[in-house]
Amino acid sequence: MPASKNVGIVIVSHSAKVAEGAADMVRQMVGDNVPLAAAGGNAEGGLGTDVAAIMAAIDKAWSEAGVAILVDLGGAETNSEMAVEMMPEERRERIVICNAPIVEGAVMAATEASGGSSLAVVQATAEELMSA
């Protein structure tokens, strides 16, 4: 995929199948003009989350407009925060972790991102799901 001006989306789940499945839904429903990556499962292929894999997913979905991360359970959030902190400093402030349900949040965030919205708007759109 050529470098996109749109916000990128990263999906982090304890399950590789959930992460990949959610990414599939985003691709089918939103198309491929949003940089998208999924990180699911631990380094051994079991259930869990893996900081190195999350960092790689952020790299893959990187856009100068920033990256929005959708997570499932607590460990995914903690490991995503850790991954963000270990990214180069100039990228850190352009990465957000959305407080939103992972599947709906990913689809909504990607839909918003595909229209060229800013990172803050993408995040707000995903997080509206929590107050809806």
Place this chain on the structure above:
Amino acid sequence: MDDALKKTLIEAMTGAIVTHADELTALDQAIGDGDHGLNMKRGFEAVLAEMDLITAKPLPDALKAIGTTLVMKVGGASGPLYGTLFMTLGKELPPEPTIADLARALAAAIEAVKARGKSDLGQKTMLDVLAPLQAALAHGGADLTKRLPEVVRFAAEATVPLKAIRGRASFLGERSIGHMDPGARSSALLATAICNAIGA
């Protein structure tokens, strides 16, 4: 701190986690997702595998390297939590720390772990062992390496009647009561291993 002592401490911590991996997993099966022993074992075995590289560094950098390795290898929420603990100790400690330095650095590390886990004391986590350990270090006195293992053992046991507020165990609510927190137990094991290695 010389390289030999750093090696001894890494071997002691890894040994304690490997020996008790099944016990930690059993504790985690009761109230969590049942992988704490396996995760911690994987993390510390990775530290052991890089021991020569790590121990060649001055203590602050060695601690940061241990923290980074744990973050990358442990998986699950305990990776960032223990990673944050060791990285902060590395940031706060001088190359040749005194007990007072340790107490001050551990206080900073506890704050960092609180922020990372969005947790506080009394919520049935590793913090409930680290805080009494820090208090005992700050209080000081003779025979610390003999007294601290008792302090952390009691502290870990004191998590049994608590209700979990953070982490996977919090999903169980009242049902988390009556089980020792696996993170409290692993923290107690690590502290005890360090005391035994230094006191031996």
